[in-house]
Each structure stands twice: as C-alpha cells, then as structure tokens.
Amino acid sequence: MVTDLWINLPVKDIAKSKAFFTQIGFSLNTQHGNSDNSACLLVGQKNVVVMLFDEPTFKGFTNGEIADTKQASEVLLSIGVESKNEVDEIVQKAIAAGGVSKHTPGEMQGWMYGAVFTDLDGHKWNLLYMDYSKMSGS
CATH class of the missing domain: 3.30.720.120 (Signal recognition particle alu RNA binding heterodimer, srp9/1)
Structure with missing residues (x-):
C-alpha cells in the first residue's frame, strides 16, 4: 500500500x-x-x-537530463488555499521573492479562484481557492 x-x-x-x-x-x-x-x-x-x-x-x-523549463512546462503543482486573498498574497510574495507570474488571479468555472507563479527554477505552481458550494452538482 x-x-x-x-x-x-x-x-x-x-x-x-x-x-x-x-x-x-x-x-x-x-x-x-x-x-x-x-x-x-x-x-x-x-x-x-x-x-x-x-x-x-x-x-x-x-539518470537523465533535466527538463528545460524555459522551453516547456514539466509539471503544474497545484496547492489549495483557504481564501481568494491567500491566492493573491502568495502570488505577490512569490513575485517579491524573485518568482514570476504572468497569470492574473481570477475566477474559473464559477467556483475556483486561482493564479500561477513560476519559482526561481521555472517550476510552475498553481494556487487555488475552491468554493465547493458553488460547484455544479453540489
């Protein structure tokens, strides 16, 4: 297991x-x-x-080469957070610490709010606040 x-x-x-x-x-x-x-x-x-x-x-x-994150996305690491404000705060902290975000935080599908930032090595991180009460079928 x-x-x-x-x-x-x-x-x-x-x-x-x-x-x-x-x-x-x-x-x-x-x-x-x-x-x-x-x-x-x-x-x-x-x-x-x-x-x-x-x-x-x-x-x-x-035992292999490392992906060139300047050329392509290797993975999208998604992290759930507790609020829309927390999405905004962490993205701003990432930018202040030397990361990059070309993704304006915003609503998705009516029940998610998120933004993507890239760390110092080009790994992409997706911050998401999910309001399950607004999810279709809930």
Whole structure:
C-alpha cells in the first residue's frame, strides 16, 4: 500500500531556493533532508514533502537530463488555499521573492479562484481557492 508522496524538484541553488520558498510561507523540515545538496519543504496541513535537490544530485537519481523549463512546462503543482486573498498574497510574495507570474488571479468555472507563479527554477505552481458550494452538482 502506498503510504506517502514526495515531490522531488531540481534546483540550481539550494540556498536561494530555500529562501524563496520560506519567503512565500512554506516550512522547512529542519530534522531531515537538509544538506548542501538538498532541502526538505513541508507544504500544507498534511505536510506534503517537496524535496529540492541541486541539479547534479537530481540527475544522479534520475539518470537523465533535466527538463528545460524555459522551453516547456514539466509539471503544474497545484496547492489549495483557504481564501481568494491567500491566492493573491502568495502570488505577490512569490513575485517579491524573485518568482514570476504572468497569470492574473481570477475566477474559473464559477467556483475556483486561482493564479500561477513560476519559482526561481521555472517550476510552475498553481494556487487555488475552491468554493465547493458553488460547484455544479453540489
């Protein structure tokens, strides 16, 4: 039986990435996974683990090349938040910390509100507030 899900991402600079993610509100797991080559982030109330590895270490795990995020999207990591204001706040924090957002926060399908930002290494993060009471069929 599957017990956990860990998301592993390659980054160019562990120190800069740690600073970026803590500035936008992610927690660092200071007991495990932190070294000169890695950082362990805990995301959300369920503490989903996002491991950041410097590119040489990540390549060693995957035995392959790293996707060029300037050319294409590798993945869209979606995070649920508690309010529309929280979507706006985190996007602004991401931009202030050096990230990019070309996506104006807005309503989608009448029951979702969200925005996308790109971190320092081009990974795309989707922030979503979902009002299930407005969802069709609820």
